[in-house]
Amino acid sequence: MLPAIQTAIPGPLSQQLANRLREVECRNTTYLSADWPIFWEKAEGSNVWDADGNRFLDLTSAFGVAGLGHGFAQKALRDQSEMLLHAMGDVHPARLKVELCEKLSAATFERWTGKNGKVLLGNSGFEAVEAALKTATLATGKAEIITFENAYHGLGYGALLGAGIPWFRQPFDPQLAGITHRLPYPRKGNEGSIAHFQAALAAVDPSNIAAILVEPIQGRGGIVVPHDAFLEELRTWCDEHQVMLIFDEIYTGFHRTGCLFACERFGIVPDLICLGKALSGGFPISACVGKSEVMDAWPETHGEALHTSTFLGNPMGCAMSIASLDAHLSSQTAGLVAESTRNLDAALARLSSHPMVHEIRGAGLMKGIEFRYPDGRLAGDFVIQMVVQLLKDGLILLPDAPEGHVLALTPPFALSPEEIDFTVSRILAALPAAH
Template identity: 45%
Template sequence: MLNSQPPLLTGPAPGPRSAALAARLAGVESRNVTFISRDFPVFWRTALGSNVWDADGNRYVDLTAAFGVAAAGHRHPVIQEAIRSQSQELLHTMGDVHPSEARVELLERLAALGPPGSRVVLGTSGSEAVEIALKTATLYTGRPGWLTFSGAYHGVTYGALSVTDRSLFRQPFRAQLNPNVVRAPYPAEGAGDASAALHQVERLLSAPEGGIGAVIVEPALGRGGDIFPAAGFLPGLARLCRAHGALLIADEIFTGFGRTGSRLACDAEGVVPDLLCVGKAMSGGMPISACIGSAEAMSAWPESAGEAMHTSTFMGHPISCAAALASIGLIEELRLAERAREEGARWLDELREMASGRSVVREVRGRGMMIGIQLEDPAGRVPSHRITAKALVEGLKRGWILLGSGVEGDVLSLSPPLAIGRDLLDLAVEGVDEVLAACEATLLSSC
């Protein structure tokens, strides 16, 4: 596997260059964007494989694949070459007017992920793919309502925000969100069976006022805290959607392309959604996403008479298309889904064994290379999100890039490149153990 080198810190993290860049950034970027403190963030200078180097020359191992994007590893030479050779021909086309060959090839590849005859609309972000899916369902059913789930994260543009469940993101904009949104509980594996949640979905879908045109679901909650659904939930949802004439939208922006150990997380459950949203790992690093829909659902879009109803300047960007073709090809060729399944299962066992000795860990759960470590202060004095924040800083100090998740911010998420080497995964167990030990020591000292 690519460039599997252990962490190597040559100085403090963040070091003086990161600190200087943080000061400059703070002077020009909206203060809501980047969280800056004495200990955070580090500025990335370069990355390769599972490694990232910061502006001060410190080498890290990225246990996040940068939001799950770098499935084949950072800056994979095959993706890099696809970008280079495309850039020598064409940097930009005209979105919905004059397309490129790379776009046709990518659409053919993506359409094959859905049932025969599927059609695709490209976007530039995950949120946009969600917008396209919601618009498709509205066109197809003529109904204004959307059903979504507790803990959901679908993005922060207005349509996507309407179906996202995070009050911090929603509160100031509440009055402008789709008022026809209903929410059902997401049935977490291990917390009962799926039937209560499905019952509630059925009740909402058959409410006399009706009007639910789309049910949007993540096959596993990503930003919601690496939560996996109870067995039978997704197939049950597909059945209910069919029975009530609503379209099922699977948001696989995080789980798609091998992350949970199968090509799509829906595949493992035998579920074929009406609409499928993908992004992130699809390109390995260029901004592109897609909504893939069954021929029937997509027939709701009228034929273009010269004006596309959904488009944008950079839609189907040729370089992003070339990168996506290379990334999807690599994920297949390197059998990264199978790898995620096998190595992920082994890693999960090791992490569970390690965490059994750590009092700040309530649970370790995962599928494939999507793993969540649920944190808590056993004595209940310190809010769990503060433990997560401490873990991210302690991770950086030891050369591990980590990310928090969960509606309460109480989960340490591990989603490394699917191509990461076994040696680094083993080392990461020790690294995370040290991070958790440092969190425990801080809790003790704060008593």
């Protein structure tokens, strides 16, 4: 289905809601202007309707959550809500928590190594990252971590230790421990960048490093695919120095990059993997899954867990996650992603000759279009203006990279050829005429 714009964007109801929100929400949360935002009313598949009745194509999957389509696990949520809304996750848990942990083990370490993994559930992606960092220090007895420039791992205090985009971290630096070594992230096809990374890694004293925390493909950093040798070098270094390798697959997991997990593109098995976003397809739930022997660094509980939360293993989130995992483990989903990727790649090729398009990159249905001006300057201001214009055309898109000069496309998997063609045609129309 193609968008049906009925009123000016944002429409009068969205404008009224923005004015009301301005009065009651922290002013640092939702960006509000004359052109932004729309307020969602309902969503289905690849489509979103706003409060004014306008229909949009969602090219973001709502931050990568709805790869299987908006509303995919709605039946699981509805059925579960009629039985049990909440349980006592670390005291008297729901049966579904057991089933979800079993499925997460089967989808990760059992597939990769033939041995079971163990799970720490959470509510948001950053909580999975913090659980992994805690696990690493328990497993190694060490404190420091290695992370990467332009990395994004969420905004909790523990997750901020890994933040490579400065403005997220800098206001809170006085409250953060100085335990982070931040290295360059080498780019695919760039031999200079892998050499730069290797030199930086060689300069790190491994004696107090507990973990390397890394995105197998950077998301918020600008949809950056790493150099082919990168993850293998990290795995080797971690093995040599008894360091935990943590993959943050909160964004890249669950077929976003064409494989069930992005690390499978490179054939590298982590010690710990962080999952969220598309895990449930729309309910706040996350997971840190680790090798059994690594997770057993946590002491056996005697009634008080060291890491838990009130809503841990919420039965509605577990039910939705089980339904989503079942879909992701089917060959149909992998085939759908492959077909949509081929269609999207072919359509995006129409953009490649435009002088402002510096690079089209990514993997699977995680694509970034990098824009630069003819003199080489990063075109962040242009991309932001284009995103606003495309919203008026009926497309929900977001800028990416710290400078905002990358247009990110992370659509639902079932985006039709007609919808893909419409998307690329509108992007082309938003570009200045080539000379």
